[in-house]
Amino acid sequence: MSVTAAKGFTAAGIAAGIKANGNPDLALVVNTGPRRAAAGVFTSNRVKAAPVLWSEQVLKSGQVSAVVLNSGGANACTGPKGFQDTHATAEKAAEVLGRGAIEVAVCSTGLIGVLLPMDKLLPGVETAAAQLSEHGGEKAAIAIKTTDTVHKTAVVTKGGWTVGGMAKGAGMLAPGLATMLVVLTTDAVVGSEALDQALRAATRTTFDRVDSDGCMSTNDTVLLLASGASEVTPEYAEFAEAVRAVCDDLGQQLIRDAEGASKDIRIEVVNAASEDDAVEVGRSIARNNLLKCAIHGEDPNWGRVLSAIGTTRAAFDPDRLNVAINGVWVCKNGGVGEDREKVDMRYREVHIVADLAAGSETATIWTNDLTADYVHENSAYSS
Amino acid sequence: MSVTAAKGFTAAGIAAGIKANGNPDLALVVNTGPRRAAAGVFTSNRVKAAPVLWSEQVLKSGQVSAVVLNSGGANACTGPKGFQDTHATAEKAAEVLGRGAIEVAVCSTGLIGVLLPMDKLLPGVETAAAQLSEHGGEKAAIAIKTTDTVHKTAVVTKGGWTVGGMAKGAGMLAPGLATMLVVLTTDAVVGSEALDQALRAATRTTFDRVDSDGCMSTNDTVLLLASGASEVTPEYAEFAEAVRAVCDDLGQQLIRDAEGASKDIRIEVVNAASEDDAVEVGRSIARNNLLKCAIHGEDPNWGRVLSAIGTTRAAFDPDRLNVAINGVWVCKNGGVGEDREKVDMRYREVHIVADLAAGSETATIWTNDLTADYVHENSAYSS
Numbered sequence: 194m195s196v197t198a199a200k201g202f203t204a205a206g207i208a209a210g211i212k213a214n215g216n217p218d219l220a221l222v223v224n225t226g227p228r229r230a231a232a233g234v235f236t237s238n239r240v241k242a243a244p245v246l247w248s249e250q251v252l253k254s255g256q257v258s259a260v261v262l263n264s265g266g267a268n269a270c271t272g273p274k275g276f277q278d279t280h281a282t283a284e285k286a287a288e289v290l291g292r293g294a295i296e297v298a299v300c301s302t303g304l305i306g307v308l309l310p311m312d313k314l315l316p317g318v319e320t321a322a323a324q325l326s327e328h329g330g331e332k333a334a335i336a337i338k339t340t341d342t343v344h345k346t347a348v349v350t351k352g353g354w355t356v357g358g359m360a361k362g363a364g365m366l367a368p369g370l371a372t373m374l375v376v377l378t379t380d381a382v383v384g385s386e387a388l389d390q391a392l393r394a395a396t397r398t399t400f401d402r403v404d405s406d407g408c409m410s411t412n413d414t415v416l417l418l419a420s421g422a423s424e425v426t427p428e429y430a431e432f433a434e435a436v437r438a439v440c441d442d443l444g445q446q447l448i449r450d451a452e453g454a455s456k457d458i459r460i461e462v463v464n465a466a467s468e469d470d471a472v473e474v475g476r477s478i479a480r481n482n483l484l485k486c487a488i489h490g491e492d493p494n495w496g497r498v499l500s501a502i503g504t505t506r507a508a509f510d511p512d513r514l515n516v517a518i519n520g521v522w523v524c525k526n527g528g529v530g531e532d533r534e535k536v537d538m539r540y541r542e543v544h545i546v547a548d549l550a551a552g553s554e555t556a557t558i559w560t561n562d563l564t565a566d567y568v569h570e571n572s573a574y575s576s
Numbered sequence: 577m578s579v580t581a582a583k584g585f586t587a588a589g590i591a592a593g594i595k596a597n598g599n600p601d602l603a604l605v606v607n608t609g610p611r612r613a614a615a616g617v618f619t620s621n622r623v624k625a626a627p628v629l630w631s632e633q634v635l636k637s638g639q640v641s642a643v644v645l646n647s648g649g650a651n652a653c654t655g656p657k658g659f660q661d662t663h664a665t666a667e668k669a670a671e672v673l674g675r676g677a678i679e680v681a682v683c684s685t686g687l688i689g690v691l692l693p694m695d696k697l698l699p700g701v702e703t704a705a706a707q708l709s710e711h712g713g714e715k716a717a718i719a720i721k722t723t724d725t726v727h728k729t730a731v732v733t734k735g736g737w738t739v740g741g742m743a744k745g746a747g748m749l750a751p752g753l754a755t756m757l758v759v760l761t762t763d764a765v766v767g768s769e770a771l772d773q774a775l776r777a778a779t780r781t782t783f784d785r786v787d788s789d790g791c792m793s794t795n796d797t798v799l800l801l802a803s804g805a806s807e808v809t810p811e812y813a814e815f816a817e818a819v820r821a822v823c824d825d826l827g828q829q830l831i832r833d834a835e836g837a838s839k840d841i842r843i844e845v846v847n848a849a850s851e852d853d854a855v856e857v858g859r860s861i862a863r864n865n866l867l868k869c870a871i872h873g874e875d876p877n878w879g880r881v882l883s884a885i886g887t888t889r890a891a892f893d894p895d896r897l898n899v900a901i902n903g904v905w906v907c908k909n910g911g912v913g914e915d916r917e918k919v920d921m922r923y924r925e926v927h928i929v930a931d932l933a934a935g936s937e938t939a940t941i942w943t944n945d946l947t948a949d950y951v952h953e954n955s956a957y958s959s
Contacts, residue, residue, distance in 0.1 A: 238883060239885075239892075239894060240882045240886030240894045240897075240910070269879060269883075270879055270882050270910055270912070271911055272909065272911030272912070275911070304879065305877075305880070305882065305883065306878060306879040306882075306907065306911070306912055308912075409887045411883050482865070482946075482950075483954050486953075486954030486955040487955060489951065490954075492955065495653075495688075496652060496653055496688025496689040499623045499688065499794070500652075500688065500792065500793065502623060503624075503792070503794060505622075511622060512655070514623075524653065524689065527623070527653055527655060528653055528655030528657075528658070529653070529690075563865075563951055565948035565951045567865075568872065568946055568948045568951060569948065570869075571869030571870065571873075572869040572872040572873025572875065
């Protein structure tokens with residue numbers, strides 16, 4: 194399924210030899226048309242990887258024919274040579290596919306500050322092109338994994354048209370997206386402006402609200418390609434909702450596979466004066482290392498929630514704050530509430546509700562706990 | 577030494593039974609005069625503990641006769657009862673010492689959201705008062721420890737006058753101060769306005785730049801009490817520098833004792849367009865969990881430094897950034913620099929220089945690595 198669930202797309206995933214361990218590391222997704230409208234959302238990190246700088250240019254035309262994705266190297270902080278390598282990758286795919294290089298987006302993920310082995314990557318593009326298939330979506334999803342333990346795909350099918358996609362990302366999930374590469378495809382007939390609008394609306398409330406460890410990547414990319422092969426033109430609202438649903442599904446999969454996590458934490462901020470306030474408070478709670486450790490220890494330490502709320506600029510009165518953990522209002526009116534012993538934290542999902550008692554807006558942020566396994570994975574990552 | 581290094585002060589530290597394990601948990605510091613000028617700096621967290629709300633009121637007069645400090649409970653998020661308990665603590669000390677309650681500051685540290693055992697605390701104040709001594713500074717410093725492995729004191733002596741102090745804090749160190757209680761004393765003749773000015777200037781570049789885990793406490797308090805007992809009136813600049821030096825010394829001790837840390841990381845941001853830019857960049861680097869894990873693994877992963885810089889609003893050109901780790905310029909002009917294999921990371925202190933190439937301002941932020949021990953300490957803290 195994945196990126197080939199929608200009609201008008203082929204994909205492939207192969208081991209090009211970029212990863213030393215021989216695992217799959219190169220994916221190719223091709224839009225076979227008849228239309229080639231596309232939209233993209235990129236990291237807001239000001240230090241952007243070469244493939245992000247390139248793909249931002251590609252997306253300016255609103256047209257994408259193919260996407261080359263590699264794991265095994267981020268091609269970030271690699272200077273002019275890194276940018277040349279991305280350009281050469283697009284040129285190679287364009288040559289093999291008979292398209293213009295400016296229609297080929299490139300995504301990379303892996304270690305920052307290392308040049309890609311172009312002597313393996315370029316032949317890999319040829320090999321992948323030879324294996325393109327309408328059933329290649331799973332293989333493509335597998336080839337973009339880094340520390341992901343599982344590959345991530347999602348599909349929504351409506352009356353005669355489909356939105357599908359794949360994602361990678363397991364750490365460095367943060368605001369303004371994560372080290373996350375996502376390619377979504379649809380066979381609906383949708384122009385690039387509507388794609389852009391739907392994609393931005395979807396990422397704003399899904400990927401943007403997945404905040405695993407507060408670290409923003411240099412490489413985050415979410416692409417949405419439309420082939421028009423279904424010949425169905427959906428209502429905008431229905432289409433946008435399908436895109437949102439696929440993004441939400443993939444976002445949840447990213448959190449569930451976050452590095453070293455043992456708990457998925459859903460932080461629901463309610464009764465905020467504004468949505469911005471709700472998001473700011475949710476993020477502040479999501480990034481509180483002390484709370485994340487407490488949740489790991491199955492400790493309903495609501496004081497750390499209040500302490501995190503207190504660092505924000507959101508509208509609230511400290512004496513009116515309420516906090517529920519897994520349905521138990523452990524904090525009422527800024528002080529001790531129901532008995533914390535009542536909180537059952539044995540399960541993987543933890544649900545925190547922070548009631549600001551300052552309005553009627555709400556937002557939900559997803560994060561995970563902080564564990565010794567996270568420390569282990571990330572202290573040994575590049576060595 | 578500690579708070580009794582300066583003349584005109586007595587102190588005591590006892591086990592009042594607030595901590596279940598029977599360790600010392602109550603300290604009393606008394607200014608015996610002849611003067612009682614004082615200044616205070618408090619947490620900028622909007623969720624403030626009862627003792628912070630009380631002590632802020634006390635400090636408005638610029639006069640403090642005594643400070644009661646307890647570990648074993650933060651008295652934060654404890655509602656009106658918590659505030660009454662703080663008030664009763666000040667009243668008890670005032671009664672025993674023959675002062676007004678409004679001249680008694682109160683500091684608390686420990687778990688949030690739990691009422692203090694007043695049946696132990698109030699008799700403890702009487703016991704401590706009976707043990708007040710000009711040599712009680714060490715005992716007071718010991719009684720305010722929570723997860724601190726060592727007690728922290730510092731002293732600077734100038735021509736005829738002294739500034740000394742004690743500090744506690746080992747986690748939750750963050751901007752706008754840490755879960756940090758600090759009492760500084762001096763026998764210099766200095767008015768409350770000059771004390772306030774010197775203390776704010778000192779904390780701004782010392783405690784405020786110690787950022788262990790990005791978590792801001794509800795209880796942070798730094799007090800500076802002046803007895804005038806030396807009868808020496810120092811030059812303001814010399815006095816301010818002595819206060820800064822004591823704060824800097826105590827701040828360094830806090831970082832070295834940070835929970836679970838195996839590395840002390842000095843982040844020096846140079847060639848910034850403004851001091852604010854330098855501080856923002858330094859904090860962003862200090863709070864990057866991925867970098868903190870990498871340093872723990874003795875991995876000079878400069879890509880994570882660039883990635884952290886890229887999330888700030890500071891003025892810089894990504895292609896002109898330089899990063900040195902322990903003296904090796906591993907990143908030059910935004911890309912690969914000297915061989916990372918040259919970086920020796922075997923020692924506890926790690927020195928990161930981030931060169932923004934955008935001006936001439938500088939700032940230094942201290943943090944530590946993120947370890948499995950930190951996770952362990954903080955996942956088991958309240959259970």
